Amino acid sequence: MLTWRRLAACLAILFLVAPALAFEVDEPLPDPAQEERARAIHKQLRCLVCQNQSIDDSDAPLAVDLRHLVRERIGQGDSDAETVAYVVARYGDWVLLNPPFKLTTLALWIGPFLLLLTAVVGVRIWYRRQGREPGSAEGLSADERRRLDALLKDSEAP
Amino acid sequence: MAERTDTGPVADTAAAPARGRRIALAVLPLLVFGGIALFLFNGLYLNPREIPSALLDKPVPEFDMPPIAGRDGAGLAATDLRGEVSLVNVFASWCVACRVEHPLLMRLAEEGVVPIHGLNYKDQPDAALAWLRRFGDPYDRVGSDLSGRVGIDWGVYGVPETFVVNAEGRIVCKHIGPVMDRDLDDKLLPAIQAARAGRAATC
Structure with missing residues (x-):
């Protein structure tokens, strides 16, 4: 009993509480x-x-209020840009998820992109130098050139 | 002899830049590291919750709020904020951090440093009234913003917030979160003094 x-x-x-919960749910605009x-x-x-x-994702009271606000502006016939500008005027560029x-x-x-470019240029320069320096005869002093010639001659005539 | 003087200097000048370059290459990563370290170290002390107000140096938004039902004293409208430098404090009885700064606001009011106006943000009038009775009422005028719409116009996102408004009704400084002694001394009081002297506040 x-x-x-x-x-x-x-x-x-x-069942008494359920209708109270319904107040929290956003009321969509009549025009789809x-x-x-x-x-x-x-x-x-x-x-x-929540930052x-x-x-759209948040249930913070301020987010709910801002959703209402956006719906209200759109319902009044504001364009998307005007509505966004209205919020940006109050909260700054920070409210835009896309800066x-x-x-x-x-x-x-x-x-x-600048960093990527720098890296690409840097790697290119590095590779080019790595590839050239051992084989190139540039930058040798007369002395070194003579030694190089002598070595090359030795290896050609066994 | 002639050959020696010819090659000697050439070899020397070739060696010197190579050595210089090697030192530069050794130092460069250190410099880059130092730069990044400084940048990130500085970031440790930035407050990501502190968002620069879009309303700084702008006139206060147009608004007209009724008083809290039951409180002696007037409501708050944009026109009330012209004529002298004042503080506008956004508070609510449900806001715990507001209690932290409240003694400081009481002290400012008792010493008559600056008129303080309240923006009672999304609060029940009786709760707000009880709160002011319990902790003291430092406010000159208090406007009741039941819907939170005036708060949005002020760019409020975290209660408590405190604004310094100059005599022309322009917002010259904004503090987010409870005002502590240090915020008062380093930020709000200098901004109030600058506003009174007609200087631009660094806030």
């Missing part, structure tokens, strides 16, 4: 095309609380 009552209480709690655009923007924006997640290409991020974007 008691266990039945307990079970009923548990079930009651379960707009919702899709909003979701695409969510994926580009960094959750500032390496997009707001923009500009003067302050130049090193970030072209740095790796």
Whole structure:
């Protein structure tokens, strides 16, 4: 009898709580095309609380608020660029998971390619030198040249 | 004799650059290592949570917040932040780190160093009110931002945050996280003094 009552209480709690959980779930925009655009923007924006997640992935309260905000702007008819600019104006370039290409991020974007280029050029120079130096007769003094000639002559006439 | 003077210097000058090059090659990796080490060492002391505010040197966003229901005193609007240098402190009763900095804010208010305004971020009014009764109320004006929308306009992402606003209503300095004595002395007070003197703050 008691266990039945307990079970009923548990079930009651379960079903009473479920609608409360529904409030936490994002309400999508009525227009599917707009919702899709909003979701695409969510994926580009960094959750500032968790830092390496997009707001689309995060359940941090701020991420939820920012998702609402993006949906609201899109719903009002803002373009994608305007919506992103609105958030960037408040949180800076840092909110963009893809950093923009500009003067302050130049090193970030072209740095790796510059390093690669330096490495390729360096390796080429190194190889070229390795390959040439033992065999080349350049840079020998007159003395060394004479010794070299003598050695070569010896080996030719056994 | 003539031959000797001919080859001698040539051999010498050929040996000298080779030796110089060898030294350079030995030193180069050390220099590269030193450069990278310095760069990374410096990185140890950077705070990755500290994000430069996009709002520095910009006017405060337009906003008008009602007061916390039940608190004596006015709400907070953008127009209230013009006329004198002030601090705007983002706080909430659910924010543990806010308690850490609270005694310092109380001291600033008691000594009348600078007017402090509060932005009560996503907080229940009664919880905020109880919190202020319990720990003290250092604020001049407090605006209640129930939805967190004003917080977003201020670029808030980690409560507590503290802004120095100059007399023209421009944000000249921002501190993220609890204000400790060192932050006050090294960052906020110099920024307040610079703002009062009309100088550009280094923040």
